[in-house]
Amino acid sequence: MNIHTYEKAWLAASLLLIVGFIVTITYGSVGLGIAMIDDSEDTIEPDELDEDERFAEPRVEQVGENEYEAYVVARTFFYNPDTVEVPANSEVTFYVTSGDVIHSYSVVGTNLNTMVIPGEVSTMTAEFDEPGEYGVICNEYCGGGHHDMEGQLHVVPEDEFDMTELSVEAPDEVELGDDATFEVTVENGQLDDLETTIDLEVGNETIEEAVTVAGQESETTTIDVDTADLGEGDHDWTVTVDDYDESGTLTVAEELEAGDDDE
Numbered sequence: 001m002n003i004h005t006y007e008k009a010w011l012a013a014s015l016l017l018i019v020g021f022i023v024t025i026t027y028g029s030v031g032l033g034i035a036m037i038d039d040s041e042d043t044i045e046p047d048e049l050d051e052d053e054r055f056a057e058p059r060v061e062q063v064g065e066n067e068y069e070a071y072v073v074a075r076t077f078f079y080n081p082d083t084v085e086v087p088a089n090s091e092v093t094f095y096v097t098s099g100d101v102i103h104s105y106s107v108v109g110t111n112l113n114t115m116v117i118p119g120e121v122s123t124m125t126a127e128f129d130e131p132g133e134y135g136v137i138c139n140e141y142c143g144g145g146h147h148d149m150e151g152q153l154h155v156v157p158e159d160e161f162d163m164t165e166l167s168v169e170a171p172d173e174v175e176l177g178d179d180a181t182f183e184v185t186v187e188n189g190q191l192d193d194l195e196t197t198i199d200l201e202v203g204n205e206t207i208e209e210a211v212t213v214a215g216q217e218s219e220t221t222t223i224d225v226d227t228a229d230l231g232e233g234d235h236d237w238t239v240t241v242d243d244y245d246e247s248g249t250l251t252v253a254e255e256l257e258a259g260d261d262d263e
């Protein structure tokens with residue numbers, strides 16, 4: 001049987017197309033790492049995220065030298081945390097869930113994009129080599145504020161990244177001659193120990209205190225300032241730890257007004 005040359009060419013071309021389709025479909029479903037949110041993980045109660053150990057406090061956590069985990073809760077119409085900050089040169093695994101309806105977590109300009117389904121935890125891992133700032137949007141229609149639902153992903157240079165938190169408790173008013181007690185809490189979110197210095201400036205006094213905070217712990221340092229050295233009046237104070245500071249004003253009075261004593 002003789003097959004016409006044109007017929008042969010058409011047969012060959014359509015065979016090639018079929019093979020091409022199979023290759024592209026296989027690549028698209030396996031090669032690009034696209035996955036469905038599956039139910040292989042336990043479901044999570046959307047109404048009880050406040051009691052869930054992973055999502056009660058959405059945050060970024062360091063889990064290895066250059067490995068981080070970000071826990072994010074999507075709700076109408078915001079993300080918590082609003083801004084996820086991670087260092088460059090890191091591998092970050094995102095765990096995202098919803099407290100109400102279906103949302104998405106889509107990092108603009110990247111292929112990081114997941115549907116966020118109440119009851120399920122969407123997981124995706126990404127490597128960030130370079131610093132950069134990305135917008136995060138919700139691309140599942142979730143209600144009247146859907147178009148306002150946005151977040152941020154900041155990849156900061158490694159040396160600008162830290163997970164330190166500072167909080168200071170200090171009295172507003174102290175009687176002359178008494179000690180003013182500053183309670184300085186330094187929280188260290190990184191795995192390694194943090195060695196740093198607390199700088200307290202109040203009036204003309206400067207007090208330095210070295211602290212070591214173990215990895216993923218917090219340390220409260222109590223600093224007593226003798227108000228006799230400060231003298232009567234209002235004194236501005238600033239507590240500085242690394243790049244963080246907190247400030248306020250301390251009033252030293254000859255005699256506290258009645259009613260303040262039993263504070």
Ligand code: CUA
Nearest residue numbers: 103138140142
């Ligand atoms: Cu959330 Cu659209």
